[in-house]
Amino acid sequence: MTTRAEGPRNVSAVLHTLYEQERDATVLVAGAPGGRIHVRQGLVVSIETPGAPGAESILLRSGRVADTAWTAVRAACRDEEGRLADELSARGLLTATEFEVLCVAAVFDAAFVLALAAPQGWEVTGPVPVPVSGPGLTPRRIAAETTRRLAALNGQWMPASALAALRVQPTEPVPSLLPSRYVTLLRAANDRRTPRDLAFALGRGTYAVMLDLARLHTLGLLQETAPVTDARPSTAPRVPASGTRSPEPAPVVTLPRRTPGAHQLGGADRS
Amino acid sequence: MGRVSSVEDSLGHLLQVPGVTGVSLVDAVSGLSYGAAGPQNLGVDECGRLAVLIDERLHSAGAEGELETVVVTGARHQLVLRVLPGFGDPLLLAVALERERANLALVLRHLDVFPAREAA
Numbered sequence: 522m523t524t525r526a527e528g529p530r531n532v533s534a535v536l537h538t539l540y541e542q543e544r545d546a547t548v549l550v551a552g553a554p555g556g557r558i559h560v561r562q563g564l565v566v567s568i569e570t571p572g573a574p575g576a577e578s579i580l581l582r583s584g585r586v587a588d589t590a591w592t593a594v595r596a597a598c599r600d601e602e603g604r605l606a607d608e609l610s611a612r613g614l615l616t617a618t619e620f621e622v623l624c625v626a627a628v629f630d631a632a633f634v635l636a637l638a639a640p641q642g643w644e645v646t647g648p649v650p651v652p653v654s655g656p657g658l659t660p661r662r663i664a665a666e667t668t669r670r671l672a673a674l675n676g677q678w679m680p681a682s683a684l685a686a687l688r689v690q691p692t693e694p695v696p697s698l699l700p701s702r703y704v705t706l707l708r709a710a711n712d713r714r715t716p717r718d719l720a721f722a723l724g725r726g727t728y729a730v731m732l733d734l735a736r737l738h739t740l741g742l743l744q745e746t747a748p749v750t751d752a753r754p755s756t757a758p759r760v761p762a763s764g765t766r767s768p769e770p771a772p773v774v775t776l777p778r779r780t781p782g783a784h785q786l787g788g789a790d791r792s
Numbered sequence: 793m794g795r796v797s798s799v800e801d802s803l804g805h806l807l808q809v810p811g812v813t814g815v816s817l818v819d820a821v822s823g824l825s826y827g828a829a830g831p832q833n834l835g836v837d838e839c840g841r842l843a844v845l846i847d848e849r850l851h852s853a854g855a856e857g858e859l860e861t862v863v864v865t866g867a868r869h870q871l872v873l874r875v876l877p878g879f880g881d882p883l884l885l886a887v888a889l890e891r892e893r894a895n896l897a898l899v900l901r902h903l904d905v906f907p908a909r910e911a912a
Binding site for chain 1: 797819821822851858859
């Protein structure tokens with residue numbers, strides 16, 4: 522997967538070109554976390570990335586639609602694009618407006634996550650079937666919202682890319698006089714979860730979780746438990762890059778040995 | 793492209809209530825606007841931040857439960873923020889009113905039935 526030297530200079534430019542050509546395509550973005558951007562008639566209808574929960578996982582995590590009902594709806598639609606909204610509302614599970622809100626929120630959240638790190642490359646392919654897709658969004662609107670989100674976070678605690686990799690835990694004790702959303706987030710935050718992990722665990726957007734964490738830090742309710750790095754959260758492929766292995770094995774270190782006869786009671790080294 | 797979204801279609805109904813000059817549906821946490829209707833354009837991001845701040849401070853002051861409605865009254869205009877439960881994060885319905893023409897009680901009544909009507 523490579524970028525062409527004469528081609529568009531970033532993913533945003535790729536999306537803009539597809540928009541002008543009103544194409545159906547899927548853009549594969551390589552990197553950490555990377556993802557797949559589904560474009561129909563030039564508009565972005567869905568983005569899949571391991572860095573942010575998609576519409577399906579947020580819906581099921583919220584419990585608004587039961588797993589069995591969802592499976593039945595998916596089966597009825599046979600992965601036919603655009604039928605999901607009608608099927609959900611026909612069965613009285615979710616209104617068209619609710620479904621639209623869910624899908625739009627997921628696309629913007631995924632776009633934000635992809636913007637946190639420069640991609641390693643991208644490739645435009647023919648349209649890959651996308652079972653869960655919402656209304657089409659223009660690349661311009663996505664870019665504007667992503668810029669707004671990055672600016673909103675960067676003005677707070679720390680740069681957004683650093684916050685995305687941070688593991689936090691609440692300062693003790695957690696005050697009782699807090700909105701329930703904060704209490705739930707503080708209870709879920711342990712020293713092992715990144716904002717992305719918290720978003721998946723709670724069925725919320727990754728950006729919304731990061732925004733709440735920044736706010737909780739301002740309120741003095743969070744403590745950091747890991748050093749801040751620019752590294753991406755736990756979504757990175759677990760394959761070592763070639764050439765980065767340590768060139769030589771670490772020297773063998775033996776434990777210090779006691780020399781017989783050298784030990785003296787009340788030696789000078791006791792201070 | 794160009795078609796009215798489901799969200800904007802639902803919001804359009806609220807514009808028929810006398811005195812309502814603008815309606816927006818916004819994510820209460822992220823500030824993302826899902827749609828708007830009416831001539832008056834509300835700063836939805838600010839509306840979201842205002843609701844978050846009010847919610848926070850009310851809890852610090854000892855209030856319990858969830859925030860439902862905020863009514864801000866000025867000399868000529870009113871702003872109503874209604875929190876709607878959503879997936880994970882709540883949504884905020886922001887309604888701008890012209891005070892001379894609007895009946896606040898009637899508007900609140902319409903907001904009460906908004907989710908039910910939207911589902912119909």
